[in-house]
Amino acid sequence: MADKKPLRVLFCLGINQNFFDAPREEQLDVWAAFGAMWNGIHDTSGVEVIGNMDDDQTMVGPSTESPWTTYLLADVADYETVTQCCNLLRTTAVGDTPYKLWRYVKIEARIGRELIVQRA
Numbered sequence: 663m664a665d666k667k668p669l670r671v672l673f674c675l676g677i678n679q680n681f682f683d684a685p686r687e688e689q690l691d692v693w694a695a696f697g698a699m700w701n702g703i704h705d706t707s708g709v710e711v712i713g714n715m716d717d718d719q720t721m722v723g724p725s726t727e728s729p730w731t732t733y734l735l736a737d738v739a740d741y742e743t744v745t746q747c748c749n750l751l752r753t754t755a756v757g758d759t760p761y762k763l764w765r766y767v768k769i770e771a772r773i774g775r776e777l778i779v780q781r782a
Contacts, residue, residue: 676725691757708739
C-alpha cells in the first residue's frame with residue numbers, strides 16, 4: 663500500500679476590527695496569543711511548515727475578506743490535523759481577558775495538493 667500524501671494547506675489569517683478597536687495593552691496580549699497560536703501550528707504533529715507571507719506593510723486595516731493579512735503554507739498529514747490547527751484560534755487565551763484569539767483573528771484553511779508539472 664502506498665503512503666498517503668500529505669495535504670498542501672494554505673492557512674489564511676486575517677486580523678479583524680476587534681483588534682483595531684482594542685486598547686494598546688490588549689493588542690499586545692493579542693500579539694502574544696497570536697505568537698502562541700503560530701508556534702502551535704508549527705509544533706503540531708503532522709505539520710511541516712513550508713513558508714509564510716505577511717501582507718502587513720501593504721494590507722492596511724482589518725481583513726474582511728481576501729486578501730488576508732498573513733499566510734502560512736504547510737504540508738499537513740490529514741484533515742483532522744488541519745482542523746486541530748484551526749481550532750487553536752478557539753482555544754488560545756488572550757492575556758487575562760475572557761477572550762480567545764478568534765475574537766481578533768480569523769482563519770481559513772485552503773486545502774489542496776502540491777501541483778507537479780511534468781517536463782516535456
